[in-house]
Amino acid sequence: MTASQPVCVGDVRRLAETAVPPEVWDFVEGGSGAELTLASNTPALESVAVVPRVLTGVSTSDTSGTLLGRPVAMPVAVAPMAYQRLLHPDGELAAARAAQDAGVPFILSTLSSCRIEEVTATGGTTWFQLYWLRDEELTSELVRRAERHGCSAIVLTVDAPILGHRLRDVRNGFTLPPGVRAVNLDAPDDEAHVPISGTSAVATHVAAIFCAELSWRHLARLREWTTLPLVVKGILDPRDARHAVDTGADAIVVSNHGGRQLDAAPPSVVALGPVIEEVGGACEVLLDSGVRGGTDVLRAIALGASGVLVGRPVLWGLAAAGEAGVRRVLSLIHAELSEAMTLAGCADLAATGELRTAEVRSCARHG
Numbered sequence: 001m002t003a004s005q006p007v008c009v010g011d012v013r014r015l016a017e018t019a020v021p022p023e024v025w026d027f028v029e030g031g032s033g034a035e036l037t038l039a040s041n042t043p044a045l046e047s048v049a050v051v052p053r054v055l056t057g058v059s060t061s062d063t064s065g066t067l068l069g070r071p072v073a074m075p076v077a078v079a080p081m082a083y084q085r086l087l088h089p090d091g092e093l094a095a096a097r098a099a100q101d102a103g104v105p106f107i108l109s110t111l112s113s114c115r116i117e118e119v120t121a122t123g124g125t126t127w128f129q130l131y132w133l134r135d136e137e138l139t140s141e142l143v144r145r146a147e148r149h150g151c152s153a154i155v156l157t158v159d160a161p162i163l164g165h166r167l168r169d170v171r172n173g174f175t176l177p178p179g180v181r182a183v184n185l186d187a188p189d190d191e192a193h194v195p196i197s198g199t200s201a202v203a204t205h206v207a208a209i210f211c212a213e214l215s216w217r218h219l220a221r222l223r224e225w226t227t228l229p230l231v232v233k234g235i236l237d238p239r240d241a242r243h244a245v246d247t248g249a250d251a252i253v254v255s256n257h258g259g260r261q262l263d264a265a266p267p268s269v270v271a272l273g274p275v276i277e278e279v280g281g282a283c284e285v286l287l288d289s290g291v292r293g294g295t296d297v298l299r300a301i302a303l304g305a306s307g308v309l310v311g312r313p314v315l316w317g318l319a320a321a322g323e324a325g326v327r328r329v330l331s332l333i334h335a336e337l338s339e340a341m342t343l344a345g346c347a348d349l350a351a352t353g354e355l356r357t358a359e360v361r362s363c364a365r366h367g
């Protein structure tokens with residue numbers, strides 16, 4: 001990325017929108033139902049004010065920390081997102097390289113359009129996101145493959161027994177283009193490519209392959225299958241958080257799947273506090289859904305989260321300029337976080353976690 005360098009994540013989003021076909025943009029941007037949960041995520045984060053400390057003598061801040069016990073340059077991981085070759089021919093490979101460059105983990109989706117082996121060969125930290133499939137043998141083989149090829153955590157997504165009803169995709173009769181497939185499943189996926197008016201082919205495909213009866217027994221089985229750190233993604237209720245910890249989760253992602261699943265779910269930041277209170281440090285608690293910049297990372301850390309996942313902004317970077325675009329997004333977030341920590345008087349993440357927060361009831365948007 002060079003000419004007219006985007007100076008904020010919003011600039012990257014504007015570039016991305018013109019770079020991809022409208023139905024792909026809708027697939028990325030859309031949520032389920034009336035998109036109320038989707039619409040609530042970022043405003044809810046923005047309503048969290050962080051109270052700065054002064055006269056701390058801090059002129060630069062160290063954003064580095066650990067996630068799942070491993071060093072990271074900032075408390076951020078790239079969220080698992082399906083079919084990234086929809087946005088750029090290099091797909092997940094480009095995003096994984098950019099994540100490595102930024103010093104943060106890349107979470108590879110089960111529905112990745114690049115192979116596990118190729119992505120882990122980039123040499124960065126890769127966590128594998130698991131959708132539990134009806135074919136249990138294939139599910140366990142995916143976990144073994146991820147382990148064999150050096151993935152350092154398994155992330156089980158638990159908020160998608162079925163796919164949320166995404167009206168934009170239904171209206172568009174969305175299908176995957178011929179070159180984009182869930183290549184790691186090594187199975188025919190014709191239904192994902194066949195247009196049927198009034199349906200999303202991706203939803204049809206997912207309905208055919210996902211295990212809709214996912215339960216705590218599956219999590220317990222996964223805990224037996226692997227010794228890798230286990231992350232449970234898509235928890236909003238503190239009782240489920242407790243259960244996940246008791247079943248052996250090493251981390252929880254408080255998430256409403258970017259407003260793509262239950263369209264009555266709360267903004268994830270609203271669910272964060274009770275979850276942190278319940279698990280009381282027994283595991284790491286990450287936040288996603290609506291994170292759009294470094295100040296959102298600051299907010300999450302001040303609220304007690306261990307870190308965040310960045311979702312759509314990474315896809316915007318990918319659409320705008322491939323690997324360079326994702327690098328730009330992650331470096332903008334890093335610079336914003338560092339500057340926000342300094343302005344809040346925090347030398348490091350430990351001090352950031354001690355900041356107070358306040359709720360702002362309404363906030364006007366400028367620019």
Ligand code: FNR
Nearest residue numbers: 028079080081082109157257258289290291311312
């Ligand atoms: C997702 N998300 C997702 N989650 C997951 O566990 N496995 C997946 O394959 C996908 N795929 C996916 C595709 C696209 C296009 C999007 C936008 C999202 C959800 C993702 O991991 C994360 O929870 C949300 O993206 C967070 O919301 P924001 O911050 O992107 O709005």
